Amino acid sequence: MWRDPGVPADSFYEIRPxxxxxPITRFKIKAGKxxxxxxxxxxxxxxxxxDIGKTLRRIYRGGVHPSIKGEVWEFLLGCYDPRSTFxxxxxxxxxxxxxxxxxxxxxxxxxxxxxxxxxxxxxxxxEDGQSIQDPLVLSETNPAKGLAVLPHDSNxxxxxxxxxxxxxxxxxxxxQWMLTLHQIGLDVVRTDRTLVFYEKQENLSKLWDxxxxxxxxxxxxxxxxxxxDLCSPMIILLDDEADAFWCFERLxxxxxxxxxxxxxxxxxxxxxxxxxxxxxxxxxxxxxxxxHLGGGDxxxxxxxxxxxxxxxxxxxxSLYLWE
Numbered sequence: 001m002w003r004d005p006g007v008p009a010d011s012f013y014e015i016r017p018x019x020x021x022x023p024i025t026r027f028k029i030k031a032g033k034x035x036x037x038x039x040x041x042x043x044x045x046x047x048x049x050x051d052i053g054k055t056l057r058r059i060y061r062g063g064v065h066p067s068i069k070g071e072v073w074e075f076l077l078g079c080y081d082p083r084s085t086f087x088x089x090x091x092x093x094x095x096x097x098x099x100x101x102x103x104x105x106x107x108x109x110x111x112x113x114x115x116x117x118x119x120x121x122x123x124x125x126x127e128d129g130q131s132i133q134d135p136l137v138l139s140e141t142n143p144a145k146g147l148a149v150l151p152h153d154s155n156x157x158x159x160x161x162x163x164x165x166x167x168x169x170x171x172x173x174x175x176q177w178m179l180t181l182h183q184i185g186l187d188v189v190r191t192d193r194t195l196v197f198y199e200k201q202e203n204l205s206k207l208w209d210x211x212x213x214x215x216x217x218x219x220x221x222x223x224x225x226x227x228x229d230l231c232s233p234m235i236i237l238l239d240d241e242a243d244a245f246w247c248f249e250r251l252x253x254x255x256x257x258x259x260x261x262x263x264x265x266x267x268x269x270x271x272x273x274x275x276x277x278x279x280x281x282x283x284x285x286x287x288x289x290x291x292h293l294g295g296g297d298x299x300x301x302x303x304x305x306x307x308x309x310x311x312x313x314x315x316x317x318s319l320y321l322w323e
Contacts, residue, residue: 008028009025009066014197015195022194023312023317024314025317027316032062033061034058035059035068035072037068040055043055047085048085049085050082050083055072059076069237069319073247074247077247080092097242100241103216107213110178110216111124113181114213119184119185119209120182124181129168177215177222184223185208187225187227197236203235209241210244210245210248214227214252218252220260224259227259229311230248230251232310233322255308272302273298275301276296
């Protein structure tokens, strides 16, 4: 029986030519199996109701065509109810975009680099709220690098304006948030660096903005290393920044527990324990071998579980795995 060998999907996520050690992508677009734009649009009624059962079966068989991943993922992540109409979803979308704009403006008033098209990679504040005015921080004011700190506007008072004047920031929540901003920047420049997409400064700053806003609104978890890997696909798949933010926010509802850390435990420890228990039952020989090698605590799987195998597979394959 003739089988469709499939079409490689890498062309939708172009790799920088100098990057030669990128994992090989195994996912291929297959006619009749991969959810196509035609099948996707046909799954809606005239009012906009989605036949989610039939859609999920096709996705399970062959994934989603890259050209429609963004709009499909909004349903897979729970941004929209399949039982909603086109009109209802448009209203929800507009409300969410306005909410994101409000949060982003709030962050911009606290730290004007947010929304400026630039980002920072050096600390700008100490733990006790004092502004940091060292050469490394000041060097990031070079717009050619796409990095920036502290544009002063006398007509727009903010916590960071006070920091520029060497006044202490006293709000503990603001201090804690500002302490994470440079770490977000450091992670942003390392995220999916093999993709041509992130050669554009606007895309890097968009990723930084979304993570900065999320760190501000999530008072309990804030930002943790690995979140940039989870957010990156949203930036690539969805053109609108607010839409990408809400997809990331929905994903974090499922995964934020992984980033909860205390003095005695890390959020992902429960999953590592479950993985060990499952492996011990399904493949006792493998489990015994891992114990013999000193890997019985399964810490080697820490990163895999934290970022859902984003760094273990190619970009395209990791998206297929998520689906």
